[in-house]
Amino acid sequence: MNTIQRIAKNMMVLFVGRILSMLLGFFYVMYTARYLGPANYGILTFALALNGIFGVITNFGLDPLTVREVARDKSLAKRYLANGVALKLLFGGLTFLIVFLVMALLDYPEITRKVVYIIALSTIIGGISNLFKDIYQAFEKMEFMSIGQILQSALSLLFAIIAIKLSLNVIHFAMIYLSVNLIVLGYHIVITTWKFLKPAVEVDLEFWKSIVKEAWPFALTAIFISIYYWIDSVMLSYMKGDEVVGWYNAAYRLILILLVIPSIYFTAVYPLMSQLFKNSNDSLRFSFERSFKYMSMLAFPIGVGTTLLADRIILLIFGPEYSPAANALRILVWSSVLIFLSQPYGRLVQATNKQIIETKITATGAIINMILNAVIIPRYSYLGASATTLTTELFVTLAYMYIFRNTKFFNRHILTFMWKASIAAAIMGLLIWFFKSLNLFLIIITAIITYFGVFILINGFDHVDTKILKRLMLPEGGSK
Known part of the structure; x- marks a missing residue:
């Protein structure tokens, strides 16, 4: 298979996966927004925005670095995955602490705080899942990434429909994100063990130093991008209210x-x-x-x-x-x-x-x-x-x-x-x-x-x- 064919094959796999995922996600957003109404939908999207800003701390630029280095040398895959999981658990704990402190300083209702904390946990789990997707991308095996995306969107839509049928509130919609990310993480662990390598958690402090040294520009970039992607929703929530x-x-x-x-x-x-x-x-x-x-x-x-x-x-x-x-x-x-x-x-x-x-x-x-x-x-x-x-x-x-x-x-x-x-x-x-x-x-x-x-x-x-x-x-x- 020539290079162009290989790229085209990966793009087609990703395209099909994303189209199906987008279609399912489209109906999820439509049903969720219509059911919750602008005010409650505003609470949910505020929580996603706030965690979008601080959630990048969990990733700390590890994802583009892992893809780049493993794409150049496949033998590094196990080392990057094992140490990456450990680092993301560490940075994830820091992320949750920061989110908790920020919400403690802001005068938001209890229901908003609960939604934010649940989404924070979901964001940390999603950050760990990204490492497994990095391995698929570096090995140019995009089909496993696409299946994961479809699974995530399908489960989100299914759980949202159930929540609507049961007349559940915005907290339960936040739980959808956490539940789905846990299930998808399990999928990635199974696929990686079956097709690539046995996942592990490794603490190699010298390797951590080299990773962090290379990753910090990626991390800062991600933080700044997340700020101008999400800070508007956070500021709108604080200044203008949930409906806006x-x-x-x-x-x-x-x-x-x-x-x-x-x-x-x-x-x-x-x-x-x-x-x-x-x-x-x-x-x-x-x-x-x-x-x-x-x-x-x-x-x-x-x-x-x-x-x-x-x-x-x-x-x-x-x-x-x-x-x-x-x-x-x-x-x-x-x-x-x-x-x-x-x-x-x-x-x-x-x-x-x-x-x-x-x-x-x-x-x-x-x-x-x-x-x-x-x-x-x-x-x-x-x-x-x-x-x-x-x-x-x-x-x-x-x-x-x-x-x-x-x-x-x-x-x-x-x-x-x-x-x-x-x-x-x-x-x-x-x-x-x-x-x-x-x-x-x-x-x-x-x-x-x-x-x-x-x-x-x-x-x-x-x-x-x-x-x-x-x-x-x-x-x-x-x-x-």
Whole structure:
């Protein structure tokens, strides 16, 4: 199997898994949000946001480091997994202590505190599960990751339906996260023992020192990213109340679903980029350019289409109680467009051992985000938080492009990719505008056909894409 076929196979496995997982997750979010209502849904999403910020302490940058190092040397898998579990248990205990102290200082009702503590335990278990997924990714065995994702989403939906039938409250919905993560951790332990190695817990202090030394830039980056991903929900909860958090997170959850697309792609490509850094700089540049092109090709039509159809999307999924979320979605979707464009650079610096660049950029972004939220939320509420998120992602994207402006990773090809995708998306947008009163699904299908039709007409697909497609079609024994 050639390299392109291997990447395509892993992407297809991840794509199928994520599509099924997203579909199940979509219904979970829809049923949960509608059943709980904006206020109780706001409590649940506040707990997820708060633990999203502090939960990165549990991971401490171990996940991208484990993938990178094990992808380069498979014999390190057992050592990284055994010591990683021990470290995550240690950092997990610290995470729970910090969350407990923060909630003790804040004047929240008892029901909110209970939900936060349950989600904290769930986050720690999920962090340990991530180590097993790191092993699958490093060995490029994405099918086991996909099965785990589907299992998690299916169980979440099943337990949510049961909770709704039994008329349970928001605390029981928090318990769903903990129960599902425990079951999924058991799945990962069984699969890893069966297919890869026997999991263990190991305390090698010298190895810990080397891991922490390499992982801290990843950890700081994750902390800063989590701050500007989640601090808005925490600040909205404190300043504006649970209902506003519910509206904001109805839109925000849809954005997180969109971000599954770059996540799938770079889960498959990142191990290869890590290998190419050691073996071939020209191939690394090629991989980066194609990645940026495909992200641009998908990002711009998503931004344009969602902006024009936001009110109908929110009404369809969440119902009229969440109608204020439509304007938030119109703003937030452009932050997802920028994330699509910045992801190739973020993975590039990780793969080339320059993660400190990512740390500096995300640190600055987090500071900008917190300052803007503190100033804007009191006056503009959840729409101000949406604008702050967009501003932060704009800074991050421009910062990466500025840093790489005089390198082979920022050239005329990059600008051409964005320009052609923008033109095709604009024409697609005109079609949506003129026919927006038609059936929503008919509009979406027609818009997709129009976009790719225009993209082909303006030579958005070139001979390189054709060669890649041909290599995908090669038989198993085709050229390497």
